[in-house]
Amino acid sequence: MGATPPLPHARRSFAEWLALLVALLILAGILGFSQFRHYVALEAEQRDRLASHAELVEKNLVPQLFATKRALDGILEDLPIWVTKKDGMTQANRRLVVISDTLTGVSALLITNAEGKTIASNLTNLVGLDISTRDYFQNAIRKRDQEALYVAPPFINAPGNVALAVSREITGPRGEFGGLLIAGLDPACCRNLLDSVRYTPDVATYLVHGDGKLFMMVPETKELIGRDLTNPNSVFSRHRSSGRTASVLAGASFVTGERQMAALRTIHLADLGADKPLVVTVSRDFQALFAPWRRESIVEWGMFCVLALCAILSLFFYQRRRRIFERLTERQELALRASEAQLRATIDSAIDGAISIDSSGKLIDFNPAAEKMFGWKKEEILGRPMAEILIPERQRGAHQMGLARYLQTRQSHILNQHIEFSALRRDGSEFPSELAITAIRQNDQDIFTAYIRDITERKQLEGQVRQLAFHDALTNLPNRRLLNERLGQAMAASRRSGCYGAVMLVDLDNFKSVNDVHGHGAGDILLVEVAVRLKSCVREVDTVARFGGDEFVVMLSGLSADKSESAAQAGIIAEKLRTALARSYVLRVRHEGAAETIVEHRCTASIGVALFGKRDADQEDILRWADMVMYQAKKAGGDVILFFDQRA
Secondary structure (H helix, E strand, C coil), X not given: CCCCXXXXXXXXXXXXXXXHHHHHHHXXXXXXXXXXXXXXXXXXXXXXXXXXXHHXXXXXXXXXXXXXXXXXXXXXXXXXXXXXXXXXXXXXXXXXXXXXXXXXXXXXXXXXXXXXXXXXXXCHHHCCCECCCCHHHHHHHHHCCCCCEXXXXXXXXXXXXXXXXXXXXXXXXXXXXXXXXXXXXXXXXXXXXXHHCCCCCCEEEEEEECCCEEEEEECXXXXXXXXXXXXXXXXXXXXXXXXXXXXXXXXXXXXXXXXXXXXXXXXXXXHHCEXXXXXXXXXXXXXXXXXXXXXXXXXXXXXXXXXXXXXXXXXXXXXXXXXXXXXXXXXXXHHHHHHHHHHHHHHHCCCCEEEEEECCCEEEEECHHHHHHHCCCHHHHCCCEHHHHHCCHHHHHHHHXXXXXXXXXXXXXXXXXXXXXXXXXXXXXXXXXXXXXXXXXXXXXXXXXXXXXXXXXXXXXHHHHHHHHHECCCCCCXXXXXXXXXXXXXHHHHHHHCCCEEEEEEEECCCHXXXXXXXXXXXXXXXXXXXXXXXXXXXXXXXXEEEECCEEEEEECCCCCCHHHHHHHHHHHHHHHHHHXXXXXXXXXXXXXXXXXXXXXXXXXEEEEEEECCCCCCHHHHHHHHXXXXXXXXXXXXXXXXXXXXXX
């Protein structure tokens, strides 16, 4: 045995879930791609920004170094004069004070002799200071370059602070080493320069000697000043080994250990004759850099998850509701098929009428079933025009036109089709019938035969089925399905005409007590009486429907074009309803095996009213609004009318 194929609704449900999954995957892909593009763009933006700020430091620092170099050159020119004078060093001290005051970024100026002893300075406390053991002093002795500008690695100065110095060699009269002319860079000035390019608190800036020693950092961590950054894996070493002037690299921060993006720029001072460059670094931690992007991503994915969940739940409940509706529809269709089967059995048990006409429309055959159906004897009507005898007058023109069209074009939309039409009996009465027409060519003449079946009983059964489908079985009022159809028509008419309508949701306040005390039979009698009273309070054009249980809906249409006037009209009718329903009920209840019982019951109602008209709203909105205020009326104690305020 082969496998049972899946049910159509199962395949449809699977296709819907598959479509939803594909849609969510596409949406997730679009979202992921968008976030990736945002990430790349943000990274590129930050790379450019860090690089531009590193360049900005260079543009501000180089002029200061050029000015310092020119100042040192001027001092070197004046030094031979000072040396020859008796008070030359005093003059030198004063001159160094003036020069340091005018130079931006220089905190100290020193002149040493060949033995490394300071003989002049702008800072009197430094005169006599011995720097012969300093690395930069010994380096100058070893290199012996009169034109070079020595850039010393950071060192601890006399006050105990980290300092960075540039120096020139002093050459004696015979070309021998005569000492150093030293300019100490102002840490505060460098700090201000580095701080000026910090555009966000998490930006860190560094000034590093070409040999890899850290001179300055902002924000400052004193214990890290002077640290050697030449670790092979550091961003500094990778930048220096690349040989590039500017780099933007990612790596671990030597301060926090966190991953960072760093823009490094080597300040080459070849025009100054400097022996070592300086390296500027501007960096941001990746965690801080991408924090806004992560927050946005979390929000966007959160919204996506909510959307996906809503879509999944919506599809789940939609399919569930559809299955319930399909089951109900199947039951209704089964009932209809049963009725049709019964009707078909009745029809099939009878002999269909058979009527034949010629191309002129005259009768040439009429079987006994047709005689019984139409009330004519065959011999009475043969040779007479069929249209004048068996077809109502209003349909004769269409019959004659259709016959003429077929004879001219050999085309007809009714041949070999089952069609319905009204037939005419001998006594002038009409009855619904079903017929099928065939055409044959016989003896060079067109012969048309119609097989006719009286479908009066079937039409009656169809009417009964429609009554069951659209009306409440107990009260014979329109049910929810018919109400929705009429409400849709009324709302469309209101939008066209500009006139308002109203929906009133009526709920009995103390209905349950009837069922509890006197039984459901008494409750059914009460509901029937409520239906009668509701219909007596409204116009023929209005609709009274049973919504379910003890809930009823009254729909008013064609009210005023003025909203206030419409509300007043609806209020008058609602009050009539409330008053009518509040009157005492006398119920004649008959229980099986017992005598009839007279039950007197008082039952009020809570009424919620919602207007509809020019405003864009759907049927569900109107019913929901009316239901909402009805429950508010019930909570208020019942026997109350409340209107829904659309402005709230």
